Amino acid sequence: MRLHPRHSWTVTPEEAVAIQKRLRAEIVSQPLDLDAVRLVAGVDVSVKENESQAAVVVATYPGFEPVETVLARAPTPFPYVPGLLSFREGPVLEEAFARLQSEPDVFLVDGMGTAHPRRMGIACHMGLWLERPTIGCGKTLLVGRFSDLPEERGAHVPLVHRGETIGAAVRTRARTNPMFISPGHLADIPSAVEMVMRCSPKWRLPEPIRLAHKAAGAFVPGGQASSPAPSS
DNA sequence: GCGACAG
């Protein structure tokens, strides 16, 4: 895919914060047309010692049959700092995105979108690079609070931070911990929640994220490669 | 000042 970088990744934590504040103004919130989605991508990164491996798996929608898998590796360039995940995982993800042949209609990212202290989580950040719709899918809370959430699948309540609704706590599966969903770029909260529910017919993790997580975890020493899909 | 803190 054609990428649209906005800055260098070689920055200090202070510069990273300043960059996020600047990029925040470029994020577009708008409904995502769910009925037009044909391809959905899952995005994840795994860290092994000082190396990071990114995985982007593109799958059909609905159906979630993998049609393209891209893996990329690079030295982990930045420490884990809550709020600055983009600067740790962004560089490898950029490599993976650059080699992507297909053009997914939406990307589900493992991490936050606007549910971030400066409303600029990694899903927002990558959305700008891709200039495509992105949705942040967090497994644990970074910021914000939410009230009682029913145990049934599909239940969802607003995630609020400093008086602002930044996303939603979503029960993608009955009686399991909720997922924290927030729009990245070119999406809004209602459509992001709906998309994630449609991508989670059975498990807590959305199907595209599950596929990407599996691919990223499969660290094969010499086996970095791009491929159509595993053949049965 | 103290606690919280995506992956």
Place this chain on the structure above:
DNA sequence: ATCTTGTCGC
């Protein structure tokens, strides 16, 4: 994120 077997519950 990562270190790791068995095990409780639907």
